[in-house]
Amino acid sequence: MANILVVEDDEVFSQLLTxxxxxxxxxxxxxxxxxxxxxxxxxSTPDIILLDxxxxxxxxxxxxxxxxxxxxxxxVIMVTGVSDNALVIEAMKAGAYDFVRKPMDELELDTTLNNxxxxxxxxxxxKAIHMSVDEKVDMNQIVGKSPGxxxxxxxxxxxxxxxxxxxxxxxxxxxxxxxxxxxxxxxERKGLFLAVNCSAIVENLLESELFGHEKGSFTGADRRKPGxxxxxxxxxxxxxxxxxxxxxxxxxxxxxxxxxxxxxxxxTETLHTSARIIAATNRNLEAMVKDxxxxxxxxxxxxxxxxxxxxxxxxxxxxxxxTEHLLQKINQRxxxxxxxxxxxxxxxxxxxxxPGNVRELENILTRAAVLCRDDTITPDLLGLxxxxxxxxxxxxGQAEQETELISLDELEKRHVRNILxxxxxxxxxxxxxxxxxxxxxxxxxxKYGFDDS
Numbered sequence: 001m002a003n004i005l006v007v008e009d010d011e012v013f014s015q016l017l018t019x020x021x022x023x024x025x026x027x028x029x030x031x032x033x034x035x036x037x038x039x040x041x042x043x044s045t046p047d048i049i050l051l052d053x054x055x056x057x058x059x060x061x062x063x064x065x066x067x068x069x070x071x072x073x074x075x076v077i078m079v080t081g082v083s084d085n086a087l088v089i090e091a092m093k094a095g096a097y098d099f100v101r102k103p104m105d106e107l108e109l110d111t112t113l114n115n116x117x118x119x120x121x122x123x124x125x126x127k128a129i130h131m132s133v134d135e136k137v138d139m140n141q142i143v144g145k146s147p148g149x150x151x152x153x154x155x156x157x158x159x160x161x162x163x164x165x166x167x168x169x170x171x172x173x174x175x176x177x178x179x180x181x182x183x184x185x186x187x188e189r190k191g192l193f194l195a196v197n198c199s200a201i202v203e204n205l206l207e208s209e210l211f212g213h214e215k216g217s218f219t220g221a222d223r224r225k226p227g228x229x230x231x232x233x234x235x236x237x238x239x240x241x242x243x244x245x246x247x248x249x250x251x252x253x254x255x256x257x258x259x260x261x262x263x264x265x266x267x268t269e270t271l272h273t274s275a276r277i278i279a280a281t282n283r284n285l286e287a288m289v290k291d292x293x294x295x296x297x298x299x300x301x302x303x304x305x306x307x308x309x310x311x312x313x314x315x316x317x318x319x320x321x322x323t324e325h326l327l328q329k330i331n332q333r334x335x336x337x338x339x340x341x342x343x344x345x346x347x348x349x350x351x352x353x354x355p356g357n358v359r360e361l362e363n364i365l366t367r368a369a370v371l372c373r374d375d376t377i378t379p380d381l382l383g384l385x386x387x388x389x390x391x392x393x394x395x396x397g398q399a400e401q402e403t404e405l406i407s408l409d410e411l412e413k414r415h416v417r418n419i420l421x422x423x424x425x426x427x428x429x430x431x432x433x434x435x436x437x438x439x440x441x442x443x444x445x446x447k448y449g450f451d452d453s
C-alpha cells in the first residue's frame with residue numbers, strides 16, 4: 001500500500017481516481033489546486049504524486065519542478081488531458097517519472113504506479129533536468145498522440161540533458177533527424193546542431209567533411225578547412241545513414257568517442273571536441289557487425305541509448321493529425337490553399353501501407369497540393385495506385401461516384417459510426433478495431449451525439 005496525493009481540479013475525476021486508488025489498496029488524498037497541494041506537501045511527503053497540468057492557480061509543471069528540487073523527492077506522474085507534445089518532453093526533463101494522457105486506461109495507470117513505487121523504493125530516481133527559462137523550441141514537427149509517439153517524447157525528455165550517445169533506428173522517412181534536433185534543442189548544449197549524411201558524400205571527401213583538412217593535404221585542398229566536429233564544438237553532430245560509414249572512418253570515429261580527439265586530414269595537430277554524437281540508420285547494425293561490415297566496439301559506443309522510431313503503418317491513428325499538420329506546412333511554404341480531403345481520397349490513404357513513412361506522406365501531399373485546382377484533394381491527385389480500398393456503396397449497391405467533399409472531423413465521425421454499426425455497438429470490439437481506449441470511445445460517442453440506446 002502507498003500514500004498517494006492526487007492533484008486534480010476536476011472534482012468528479014478526482015473522486016473517481018481516489019476511489020479507484022483506494023479500491024486497489026492505496027491511501028489517497030486529493031488537492032484541487034496548487035495551493036492545497038503545497039499545504040498537504042508541507043505536512044507530509046506522499047509515496048507518489050499524480051499531478052494535473054492545468055490548475056486554477058497555476059500549472060502542474062511548476063509544482064513538479066518544486067517537488068523535484070527537493071532531496072528524496074517522490075516520483076511524480078503527470079496525468080493530464082492537455083494536447084501538447086512539448087509538455088511531455090518538458091515534464092520528463094523536469095523529472096516526471098511518467099506521463100499519462102486523459103482519458104486514461106486504468107490498467108496502464110496501475111502498471112505505471114507499481115513501476116514508480118518499485119523504482120522509488122529502490123532509490124532509482126529519474127534525474128531532474130532543468131529547462132532554461134529563455135528556451136523556445138518549436139516541437140510542432142513531432143506530430144501524433146499514439147502510444148509510440150508518447151513513448152518517444154518521454155525518451156527525448158529523459159535523454160536530452162545527458163551526455164550519452166544516442167542511436168536512432170527506424171525505416172527511411174520516419175523522422176530520425178527531427179528527433180535528433182529535438183534532443184539537441186531540449187538539451188543544455190550551447191553549440192550548433194550539424195548534420196552529416198554519410199551516404200551522400202563520397203568516401204574520400206567524407207573524412208574531410210567530418211574532421212577537416214589542412215591546406216595541400218590532397219588535390220584541390222587550397223586552404224585549411226574545419227570539419228564538422230570542429231564546427232559543432234559544444235553542440236551536437238548528427239550522423240545520418242551511419243551504416244554507410246566506411247570501416248577506416250569507423251576507426252577514427254571510435255577514437256573521437258573514446259578520447260574526444262582527432263586530427264585534420266593531412267595534419268598532425270591533435271584537436272579536441274566535446275560535441276555530442278547522435279547517429280541514425282535504417283540498417284541492421286547488429287547484422288553488419290556479424291558480417292564484419294561494422295565495428296562491434298563502435299556499435300556499443302554509439303548504442304548507449306537506442307531510440308526506435310515506429311513506421312507510419314504502426315501508428316495510423318496519427319494519420320489525421322499528420323495530414324492536417326503537413327497540409328498547413330505545405331500551404332504556408334507553397335502558398336496553396338488545400339483544406340480538405342475527399343472521402344474516397346481519405347479511404348485510399350487509410351488503406352495504403354506507406355512504405356516511405358512520413359516523408360512519403362509529405363511528398364504525396366505536396367504533389368497533390370500543387371496539382372489541386374481548388375481546396376480539396378481527390379484520389380486522382382494522390383497517385384497511390386497500389387492501394388485498393390473498398391468503394392463506398394451507393395444507394396443502388398454500386399460504387400458511389402466522387403461527389404461529396406467533407407472535413408477530416410466529419411470523416412472521423414462517419415468512421416466511428418461505421419465501426420459501431422459493424423460491431424453492433426459492441427464497444428470492446430469497436431475499441432480494438434479503432435485502437436483507442438474505452439473512455440476515448442465514450443468521449444467520441446458523446447461528441448458526435450450517437451444514440452447508444
